Amino acid sequence: MAHHREHRRPARPGTPYAEALAAFGERLRLVAPDQWDAPTPCTDWSVRDVVNHLTGEQLWVPELLMGSTVSEVGGRFDGDVLGSAPADAWTAAAGAARAAFEVPGATELTVHLSFGDVSAQYYLDQLTTDAVVHTWDLAEGIGHHTRLPAGLVDFALGEMAGYGDLSGSGLFDPPLPVPDGAGPQTRLLALAGRRDLP
Numbered sequence: 001m002a003h004h005r006e007h008r009r010p011a012r013p014g015t016p017y018a019e020a021l022a023a024f025g026e027r028l029r030l031v032a033p034d035q036w037d038a039p040t041p042c043t044d045w046s047v048r049d050v051v052n053h054l055t056g057e058q059l060w061v062p063e064l065l066m067g068s069t070v071s072e073v074g075g076r077f078d079g080d081v082l083g084s085a086p087a088d089a090w091t092a093a094a095g096a097a098r099a100a101f102e103v104p105g106a107t108e109l110t111v112h113l114s115f116g117d118v119s120a121q122y123y124l125d126q127l128t129t130d131a132v133v134h135t136w137d138l139a140e141g142i143g144h145h146t147r148l149p150a151g152l153v154d155f156a157l158g159e160m161a162g163y164g165d166l167s168g169s170g171l172f173d174p175p176l177p178v179p180d181g182a183g184p185q186t187r188l189l190a191l192a193g194r195r196d197l198p
Helices: 002-007 016-028 047-065 086-102 120-141 150-163 184-191
Strands: 110-113 116-119
Touching: 016 047, 016 086, 016 120, 016 150, 047 086, 047 110, 047 120, 086 120, 110 120, 116 120, 120 150, 120 184, 150 184
Parallel strands: none
Antiparallel strands: 110 116
């Protein structure tokens, strides 16, 4: 099976992005057949909606890194991108996206996002942060309260602290207050409008 081969080539440490994709994929493999319609902490999104959103985001990566604009891609990845085999759809999209970012020089490219041109590194960091938060959403939706990998939490926390209030972006719910002494995961989730239950 392909994922065993992956483990045998640790030539260089995984990037936060590769780790975030792997963490999401691990939780995705835990989804039971009757859990796809279960609610998640992500407002109005079911388990399937969260997986569809993140899979769709990865489908965009090779296109944008090749210089396509949002209008050129159009509605190709709108709606349902999972079909009858959501885990397979995710695995293919995540693998292609990761491979696109592993091409030498990829992070130095400029990508054309809906709100303007940004560096591919900025885009990569944004994708990574989104995957970290939605990994928690997915785990909660299927009843697996999860501790996210500490390195990914620290990475995403640094990114989100730099974004300021994200609620206006439509990416996440408005931030919540956090108790004094809250740990990194609780603080990260609060920034994304989520309460980390003990």
